[in-house]
Amino acid sequence: MAVSQTAGQSVTGNRLTIPGAAGSDQGQYWCEGRLEGRKVTSQRSDSITVAALPKATLTVEPKWHPLYNGETVTLRCEVESYSNWTYSWYKDQAQMAVSQTAGHSVTGNRLTIPGAAGSDQGQYWCEGRLERRKVKSQHSDSITLTVALPNASLTVEPKWHPLYNGETVTLRCEVDSYSNWTYSWYKDQAQMAVSQTAGHSVTGNSLIIPGAAGSDQGQYWCEGRLEGRKVKSQHSDSITLTVALPNASLTVEPKWRPLYNGETITLRCEVDSYSNWTHFWYRDHNQTATSLTKEYSVNITGAAGFDQGQYWCEGRLEGRNVTSQRSDSITLTVAALPKATLIMKPKWRLLYNGETVTLRCEVDSYSNWTHFWYRDHNQTATSLSKEYSVNITGAAGSDQGQYSCEGRLEGRNVTSQRSDPITLTVAGVILPIALGVGFCLIVLALIFILFQKHRRNKGEIVMLPN
Known part of the structure; x- marks a missing residue:
């Protein structure tokens, strides 16, 4: 069907003009001639294709995800096979092209981001512009760049605290989910990695300390290094190992x-x-x-x-x-249970009515004994006292008998052995007075007899002759 001018196209002579080509104008076009006054139609021409605007294609090298701080990445924009396109770069919602002032480098169809940082994260796309023709390609699909700061995570197994001499402990270091990290281990303030010569064993992401000793105490941390990429993780938080000798x-x-x-x-x-x-x-x-x-x-x-x-x-x-x-x-x-010792002072064998005597009960050297006193064959204490001595003043016949004692230790269920008994005898004063009076009368009688004899002797002397 012949193209009509109603579609916004203009036919003048042997020309079909399509101003402001749009998507609806794309397709294959050809023409033929018809000779006026003669029923003659030429063969159709070869066709020409009017195509839609080309779409830019955006690729990234290398295809690491995530991209780590400090790494370099290159975005490449391509529009079909033309070599005379120029390219503009866009980020996130910005309608302004990415400038080189942000530290980016634009060369040909490449945008290079050296030493990527968190501020470089976002969605990027591009478009091409055809030199000497007022043509812009369609925007490329966007590519999201994620710039991560890799963090090492340190764990310990088992989680015993403290760790005891001779036990085995494993420290495990992990950075993200990548399997191709290599790990370095550090202790205390040392900037040098922990070596296996110290009796430690490093396997993959694990540091094993068998038979822990006091020298293994300290703060440990780790970092990861990504093989094939110049990437080092941040140091992990430290873990303090305490190795104790249980006493x-x-x-x-x-x-x-x-x-x-x-x-x-x-x-x-x-x-x-x-x-x-x-x-x-x-x-x-x-x-x-x-x-x-x-x-x-x-x-x-x-x-x-x-x-x-x-x-x-x-x-x-x-x-x-x-x-x-x-x-x-x-x-x-x-x-053995101590034996109480009973002492009498003074040690008179015979105590007379009215005299005073002290009975003293001694048990070891403790001062906190309570003393129990017994008399005759009575098994129940007649008295008890914190004092270790008992005074008998004004002794009388009723005080006579056998005395013994024992001690009971306060705060402890301890009773000493009972002391040997002491027999106390109290005598009256009548017999001594009678004896004294009798003795005095005898003395007086003897004096009287001697006096009388002396008088007789004196009289005899007077009667002698001259």
Whole structure:
């Protein structure tokens, strides 16, 4: 069908003019001639194609995603096979071409971004302009550039804190999801990577420390390096490893010295603050544990002589191959119940009515005994006193008898053995007075007799002759 002028096209002579070509004008065109006055039509001409505006094609090299800080990327824009196109570059919603002032470099159909940074992220597209013709290509499809700052992430397995001597720990470093990172490890303030010569083992993204010791303590961090690209991750956050030598601590409660027969005492073994230790108990020079328990304490009830000895303990941590150091030893001495000693002052064998005597009860060197006093065969104390002595003043016959005592230690279920008894005898004063009076009368009688004899002797002397 012949092209009509109604479509906005203009036919003048042997010319068809299409002003402001649009998409509706594309297609194949040909022509033929007809000779006026003769029924003659020429053969059709070869066809000419009127095409739509070409579309720019945008590619990126290299095709890394994401692009990392500091890397260089090149965007390439192409429009068909023409070589005389010039290109404009656009970013995000901007209708203005990307300028070289942003640090970008435009050469021919290439836009180069050296040392990419976060500000270079976004959507890019391009278009071509045909020199000497007022023709612009269609915009290319957009390409999104993501510029990432790779961060290393450091984890530790197992997450025990503290780590104990001899245990194995693994540090794992990860950067994004790429598998082609290589990793460097650092410790404390050292800028030099941790080497395997220190007994550490580096495998892939893992640093393994077998048989940890005090020298392995410190702060560790890592970084990744991307193979085939000049990319280094940021340092990971540091992880502090503490390698402890667990020590068992043995205490005794109560701290009585000595321990008396029949008393109860508790030995307590503590290893750090963990609750899942199994406690092994040793006695004297035995290298094999005499007992083991999940409880950290052992009670000795009704202590006796056979409980005496040196005790120590150690802990073994469940689920981990860890044994603490042995505790210092504690020597347990179990003494026989002390015997009370009863002393009388003054030590008169015979006490007379009205005199004063002091009974003193002594038990070891402790001052906190309560003293119980017994008389004759009575099994119930006649009195008790914090004082260790009892005074009997103005003794009388009713005070006579056998006295004994015992001590009971305050705050402890301890009673001493009873003292040997002392017999107290109180005599009246009648017999001594009678004897004294009788003695005086005898003396007076003797004096009287001697006096009379003296008088007789004197009289005899007077009667002698001259």
